[in-house]
Amino acid sequence: FRTALSEGAGMTLRVPALGHEDIAFLQYTGGTTGLSKGAVLNHRNVIANMLQNDAWAGPALLNASEQVVTVCALPLYHILALNACMLMGARWGAMNLLVPNPRDMKGFALELAKYKVNFFPGVNTLFNALLNQPELSKVDFSGLKITLGGGMAVQEVVSARWLKLTGSPILEGYGLSETSPTATLCRPDQQTFTGTIGLPVPSTEVAILDDDGNALPYGQPGEIAIRGPQVMSGYWNRPDETARVMTPAGFFKSGDVGIMDERGYVRIVDRKKDMILVSGFNVYPNEVEGVVAAHPLVLECACIGVPDASSGEAVKLFVVRKHPSLTSDQLMDYCKQQLTAYKKPKYIEFRDALPKTNVGKILRRELRDTQLAA
Structure with missing residues (x-):
């Protein structure tokens, strides 16, 4: 940076003519x-x-x-x-x-x-x-x-x-x-x-x-x-x-x-890339996550599609709990009441945190990559 400043000090500024398309x-x-x-x-x-x-x-x-x-x-x-x-x-x-x-x-x-x-x-x-x-x-x-x-x-x-x-x-x-x-x-x-x-x-x-x-x-x-x-x-x-x-x-x-x-x-x-195809039906993670996020003991959540022998793909849910008392059985029962059968998560994994970008967007892609690697 110091070198750039030093070299620039001896140069003459040439202001270009800028237009809307530049x-x-x-x-x-x-x-x-x-x-x-x-x-x-x-x-x-x-x-x-x-x-x-x-x-x-x-x-x-x-x-x-x-x-x-x-x-x-x-x-x-x-x-x-x-x-x-x-x-x-x-x-x-x-x-x-x-x-x-x-x-x-x-x-x-x-x-x-x-x-x-x-x-x-x-x-x-x-x-x-x-x-x-x-x-x-x-x-x-x-x-x-x-x-x-x-x-x-x-x-x-x-x-x-x-x-x-x-x-x-x-x-x-x-x-x-x-x-x-x-x-x-x-x-x-x-x-x-x-x-x-x-x-x-x-x-x-x-x-x-x-x-x-x-x-x-x-x-x-x-x-x-x-x-x-x-x-x-x-x-x-x-x-x-x-x-x-x-x-x-x-x-x-x-x-x-x-x-x-x-x-x-x-x-x-x-x-489009996040859509999950369960037995020929489209499942959109935003909808599932919106329902799960309304549970009083859920802090954050994300879901992805994972390979499944019977349905092609199945929904896997990742959850950060507000309180450790929340169990997967409790959350499964809640999802049964709130979601159509093919939208219901087949797997639930609790985590301490979810991967995010520097802006704070949850990285489903990283969850998918981790799942595939496992």
């Missing part, structure tokens, strides 16, 4: 379901998404008499932190509360108590872990205007507990590294849990496609595809991968399965 940066995907790829985001993509986010959040947040206070408990290299926290924070002139180690939940809660926070983006696992910290009861949430949940599905039980404690619903949004990131958002005046990721942001189209790329009717599950000014131009040095995810009409195929209703609201079903 590359702003390469945003690498999380790699939760495969190898990480560099999404090429140009200046137009990034600026468009800032304007889209501002149109959604600005009216609820901006008050001439107060400075906006935002929370950033995500790694700064992650697209959600970069856009929602850093770029939008700069646009709003916000004070940005940086939390470098959100896994220290007690310290995190004590830090929150020092400020009156207005905007709080995060993932479901983060909100869930915070809710289990007694220190959170000391935080004044009267200024919290928007809680944004992204990165993974928001579970109803977590949303209900957060609303009861803070008075702010977790508004679920949806986006990817390839969409700068925001594609859809729940309305900022929404006060109840809907289980949807909301509506497309301005200038954005969302379609639900079948395996042949044809648009499906309302109520039918298919791959979520997005077209708008925030969609990347492609993957860096990967024309093969770019061709695989971009349709001739310019839609980006997300790899997520979703359903759109007649009002245009979209509900995420799950990642």
Whole structure:
């Protein structure tokens, strides 16, 4: 670094003429379901998404008499932190509360108590872990205007507990590294849990496609595809991968399965790669995990498909307990009451922790790899 500074000191700055189509940066995907790829985001993509986010959040947040206070408990290299926290924070002139180690939940809660926070983006696992910290009861949430949940599905039980404690619903949004990131958002005046990721942001189209790329009717599950000014131009040095995810009409195929209703609201079903096929029936981990997470003695959970001689695949559930008194038999009985037979876990494994990305998303891929290796 010192060598670079020394060499640079003797050079003359040449400022290039930049346009909307010039590359702003390469945003690498999380790699939760495969190898990480560099999404090429140009200046137009990034600026468009800032304007889209501002149109959604600005009216609820901006008050001439107060400075906006935002929370950033995500790694700064992650697209959600970069856009929602850093770029939008700069646009709003916000004070940005940086939390470098959100896994220290007690310290995190004590830090929150020092400020009156207005905007709080995060993932479901983060909100869930915070809710289990007694220190959170000391935080004044009267200024919290928007809680944004992204990165993974928001579970109803977590949303209900957060609303009861803070008075702010977790508004679920949806986006990817390839969409700068925001594609859809729940309305900022929404006060109840809907289980949807909301509506497309301005200038954005969302379609639900079948395996042949044809648009499906309302109520039918298919791959979520997005077209708008925030969609990347492609993957860096990967024309093969770019061709695989971009349709001739310019839609980006997300790899997520979703359903759109007649009002245009979209509900995420799950990642296509995470779907479990039990005796010919589709089982989506998000649904199973949402049911299991509602058990009062479950802290966190995840499920994957494992090979099964009779059904092709079977559901295996991994659980972190809130209390050691919870047994697999108790949880099996609970699942029998709450889930259709083919969705019920065949195996349950208790763990002290689940593998996660630095953002806090549970890594089902790592669970599958460990299972295969075993």
